[in-house]
Amino acid sequence: EVQLVESGGGLVQPGGSLRLSCAASGFSFSSYAMSWVRQAPGKGLEWVSGISGSGGSTYYADSVKGRFTISRDNSKNTLYLQMNSLRAEDTAVYYCAKHYSGRYADAFDIWGQGTMVTVSS
């Protein structure tokens, strides 16, 4: 079964850091680009960051550029999102998502269940 399982969310103070993980199974992880998408409470979907299958190319939304870092360990079939200098507006459910085909520009066909990040003092 193709599956993505996120972990690492929680409550953090403004200015703090958190690292999210996304464990993949059931597909050839290194063959697919991956992204992080977040959803603030009661709001819509916002793409946050993406990474190519090899990890050699990374992309960020302007809202997180310079604060978040996406990475992947293909030997462990795991995607990461290192989040630094967190702000209240980063509070959201964070989903990892698999790109549908082998190219970067594609829809997201598999999503994790999400992990909640709350930034508050």
Place this chain on the structure above:
Amino acid sequence: EIVMTQSPATLSVSPGERATLSCRASQSVSSNLAWYQQKPGQAPRLLIYGASTRATGIPARFSGSGSGTEFTLTISSLQSEDFAVYYCQQYNNWPPDTFGQGTRLEIK
């Protein structure tokens, strides 16, 4: 950045009827458009990619059309499980991939 605008914000339809949801891009995205369904407390589910291709396991009552800047998701005969929020997403000009603000499909 391409802005995706969905209409209406909320659509009230009776079970068994047809629902038509719209998505407009601020500039052409060719056919690089996807539709997702999201139910409360769940992750989004891919319905349509390439503007008109149903994803694996998606019932035939869901269909997508359009290209360029105007897109439509049609649900031909609404079932109870179809009442949810629907998002469009463009993946033609990235980063960033951008989503519409969503259309809430509710029971009339």
